[in-house]
Amino acid sequence: MEKDPDYRAAALIVGVTGMVGLTLAEALKKPTAPGGPWKVYGAARRALPTWFPSGLLDHFIAFDATNRDETLQNLSPIASNVTHIFWVALQIRETEQLNITLNSTMLTNVLAAINSASDPQLRHITMQTGTKHYMGPIFDPSLSTQLVPHEPPFREDYPRLPYPNFYYALEDLLATYSHSFTYSIHRSSIIIGASSRSLYNTILTLSVYATICRREGLPCRYPGTLYTWEHFCDMSDARVLAEQQVWAATTDGAKNEAYNCTNGDVFTWKSFWKVLCKVFEVEFVPFDEKDKFDFTELMRDKGRVWDEIVEEHGLYKAKMEDITCFEALQTVLHFEFQHVSSMNKSREFGFFGYADTLKSVRIWVERLRQMKIIP
Template sequence: MPSAIVTGATGILGREIVFELSKNREQWQKVHALSRSKKEDYPPNVTHNYIDLTSSVDGMAKDLQNVRAEYIFFAAYLQKDSEQENWDANGAMLSNFLQALLKTDTIKGVKRILLVTGAKQYGVHLGAPKNPMTESDPWLTGEQWPPNFYYNQQTILHKFCKEHGKEWVVTYPNDVIGTATGNFMNLATATALYALVSKELEQYLVFPGSPDFYTRFDSFTSSKLHAEFCAWAALEPRAGNQAFNVVNGDVESWQNLWPKVASYFGLKVKPDQFRKRQVDEKAHITDMAGKLGLVQSDVQTSQSSSSPLAEQSPISSRAEELGLQGHGITQQSNIDQQIDLIKWSNRDDVKNAWLNVAEREGLDKTTFEKATWGFLGFVLGRNYDLVMSSSKARKIGWRGYRDTWESLEEVFNELERAKVLPKSE
């Protein structure tokens, strides 16, 4: 029966891979969950093993001494301050881990290695990509593009597998909807906290991101669906030595999702939410100051922000062949926030509103400061479409699907059970 090693087992994607494999004990007899700490109560067929993926080959080999498996799921990720640092750190983690498998002879029994990456593959962090994004799209290499650590990791993996006669699979999820214990780098948690504070401030739920993106299209990935795909792709013969987009299967927009978010938290969307609103908002917040125990000097109005991305959008690399030379989409893209969420989260009235909610509902007060407001601001602030094709996986038999709103609602429910959020009314 197959056995597995999962690195990054406490992350938003690695965690779900562990639990997905553990469901089928007849198929996956043994699952090794590798991380620097144990944050979950695992089923009987899952063993937690300590590992520091930033250590040396010898250090990791010592941690892996008694760990054996046929399938490797590498879902670890380390965020650094620059793209070059991301290239170096994440490349070293994967390379040293693979060399440690050699050093312990674990590699002899390995059949396939699955690497989890993401839509940065297509340069979505740099600006507008070609839509729909397909796995055959060329990599963005050359001096005009910053280093992309996913390219480094895939090059390392391809070379290693070729040298040692192993198969590989790579996944490209996008805008992941999920949760992980103590990990708030996900859009669901921050979105929910934003809604809760808006409700406490007796406001409408105003979309804080780009007015353009509100009506554009996005492809999301349920962390549970991604885990199901990983379990399938590890064993599917036709998936070997292939990379796949892994998205829910629907194409969504916030004009459809945002009213549902508002309704879930007992709010309404402001009918004219994209009109200039600072004057009205300042008057409202001043009115709320007394209710929240603030003096007027503590009250700060939220501010919009606009941040340029790469000088040329990723689609510009193919402008000639696509007939798009001179088209506006090839020019610089922006992250536009009509409410800059980092500034918003630092407002005194917002902080006090959160503390009121946390105290009243018995929640962890530190949850708010752990939320990744910059990440949510980026996700909502883009001014271009992100559509990813699932055709390649479907052509070889993948049939997985998730409704994006239902995925988001499910995560809200999980966060309530974990007492990260109060119980919805």
């Protein structure tokens, strides 16, 4: 593809159908986007879902980044155009060692394809990771019971933990390319946004849970502990993440650094639960430590109920197990520490984006409804 003189920069968003991929495309296509006007290429493993806004991308490419030949074949036509890569993709397997192998392979293949151009233009890559950087592989059953996380609030200058972590592997891989282009690392908290294609989607998981509770007349009980109910947590609005990534990609003094990215506030799950219940018009049930239940087990057999809801409301057709993460959320809601990150470094470098988390809940639930992912 020939270079387009109407654009100052060309972005390749890898993982464009996820929560942050969608908001990145929207942010880059704003007339006021820093570094713009942007040509935006979007990439994902599967075809665009029906809820993805038509016309938001200049070009969409579907390919399997774990396959080197397929990646080269699909990206070589645009390789000489791409100036920035926004990496918001991930694949998760049973063990962290498999995660390291798989995700490193994906990044290696994409970088090799873009750098295959006779005159590569790649200037910067933003890499989204998360607070697992400070906690270790919390979803690896062979390692999760051994983990000793850092003390919160998490800070970017904390040393690495002595456990395998695919975030570390990706950071090290980017560092080997430091002579060719700049990069920035963006460590999100629990992401709140709208997509049916994000592996860990807390707000969609809770939306499905509340919707089923309302339909079946079940109490919308909090599936965590008294500690997480009462103590502080933080989240990352997908819009704030996109804003920070575009800022880092276009600000000279922000490059080659790692940044936490949260909304800048904290909340308790008790306050979050009150908002959730109000939005879904279910009764708020105060947490009762005596009323123990297995969240994952409760929802295991609710797939049929969700299928009925999808059919009745004409929703985007997706199986409940493909759009929820009950087991992962149950792990988060049983943390024995406050899940909070410091935003001081980000502010010191000049990024001041923020969001009110409890207002974000309403905004993103409404967006999920508009997208016909939930009723």
